[in-house]
Amino acid sequence: MPDIIEKPQKHSIRSDIAYLYDGSFEGLLCCVYESYYQKELPALIFSYSEVQATLFPVKEIETDIISAEKVEKSIATSISEEALRLVRLCYYSCEDNREITILNFLRLGYKTGASITNMLANDTVRKVTDIARKVSRESYFYREFLRFSDYNGALVAIIEPKNFVLPMIVNHYCDRLPSEQFLIYDETNKHALVHQNGESAIVQLDNLELPEACEKEEKYRALWKQFYNTIAIEGRINLKRRMGNMPKRYWKHLTEFQE
């Protein structure tokens, strides 16, 4: 007869616990560290900014740069650089429970090694690659569908992305406009990319108030709208195709669609 009371297994992994971290990428890597060294598989990982009610006991994970670096290095060497890239993209996404998704992916990765990024039909891997694709797609769109306005020589753009795309577009805009002074404001995540005198930073910014556009700026906007409307060929109007190529949620901040 089998034992009625299950004996605790020697290597059992505790899963009835939630992690609370500071929301940074390093902090998340420390959660991975903790999970490994304490043999825990948390049911939930959340940050201070998104406090959740949970029945599980909550464990606060302190961000320690040294352990974070260790984990980062181990992902790159024990799994692959590509895996690290996917994890980073996934971290910047707006997906629910992205932390757990990343943790599951990494646990699988440490078992399989570099081949994990080829396991495209695996559910865990697929989830991560799908999220990463969405994030990189959106950051790619913000190279296209972003418009600056000139305020006294400084360029300002406002975006409303779903994901936190600023880190993915920093290099693009800084390389492109090295001598300009510019600011890209992410209204969703309340952060701004600021570039000045050849240096750039992403800073938190809760509110952005802009002065009225000057006459000259208005004129350039009008010229652009005029060009936009003239360049379409009447005989080929295809609004569906336009919508497919340029999803409507990007229109709000595009000069050519503004009043």
Next chain:
Amino acid sequence: MLCDILGSVDITEKLTILSDAAKYDVACTSSGVDRAGKKGSLGNAVACGICHSFSADGRCIALLKVLLSNACAYDCNYCVNRKSNDISRATFEPHELAELMIQFYRRNYIEGLFLSSAVVKNPDYTCELMIEALSLIRNTYHFRGYIHVKVIPGADPKLLTSLGLLADRMSVNLELPSHESLKLLAPDKSRESILAPMKMIKNGILENKTELVKYKRTPKFVPAGQSTQMIVGATPETDYQIINLSAALYKKYELKRVFYSAYMPVLEGRNLPAIDSKPQLLREHRLYQADWLLRFYEFEAAELLDEKNPNFNLLIDPKCNWALNHYDYFPVEINTAPYEVLLRVPGLGVIGAKKILRARRSGSLDFPDLKKMNIVLKRAQYFITCKGKTMLGIRYDPEAVLRGLLSEQSWQLAGPPMEQLSLFDDIAFDSLLKGVEPVQLSAGLLRA
């Protein structure tokens, strides 16, 4: 800022006239060259190209596409800008164009400039104006972004060379797909006068490459290569002729792109299609698909069409068409087929085929796996097996495949979309029955 172009002249009117005149030029890509930004300058170029907007016709807007001038000295009877046509004329001053383009670029409206022009006075003079504008942009504004310039046929080769050193891409428009058609509609242009600058650019690029190996600091000549464009549907050429011509251009002149433009009837003319004729947009689409097959899928023009079947089937894409005519190659096994074979499966693209190669390294694949990998099976299902089985477990013959491929499309062609059947609405049956006919009809047509 160098100058204020807004106050002095009516720049809006110029922009309107000169972009309106440029809109029929197809090429608006900014691809083919990678150039990083540099301290103290403005802009960079990205090889994959960046679109910045899409106009109401669904085409991408990557470049400020304008003519320098539409005040043409020539009188070609098929051209809107011909001298005898009564339209508004405008010419940009080089500094106006430069400032306008730079201001658009700073605001991230555009990726660069696509400059073309009507012939002002004579080809050389026009070319000099263009060079002046481009040198302002490159040397005074230190612009490192993308510039595409259209060659003015008949200009001095020396001028073309200086233009090529300022631009990333050059294009000479072939205009019409055959010698005879050119003679008919553009008597001032001959095949030779078009091919000569094309050849010159090709050789220029080649020489430049060998020089670049020797001297690193040699300025680059047309680094993004050259392209061309031809009008489809104004003259009687078949798709077979057009595709063969493109294949030859890719091989002989090493063109980066051939663009096709469905003829838009804008002018009345003795030798032109009637002004109310519809542009052949679907045909243009098929030509682009075939063009893609030539460039990225290792197809030969002769495989796609022949003299007996000189035109593409408008109902199915060229790859499907090829696959149905060569059904003995199929089905292919997803787990073992080499890359080149996977590429030939309808519905599988370069990305899909590469994904399959990667994924099957870590285990054999099944249809649900393919779905998880976001591989679209709508068309591919008829041409592949996973572990020896087709998706529905049945073997197909080409006719059944065609019916399967067409059914969805034909339902749409049949008229209003299908409605949900309702117990209380017997009209719904009528509309369903109506939809049946066209399916059989189109399949029958194809067999004939």
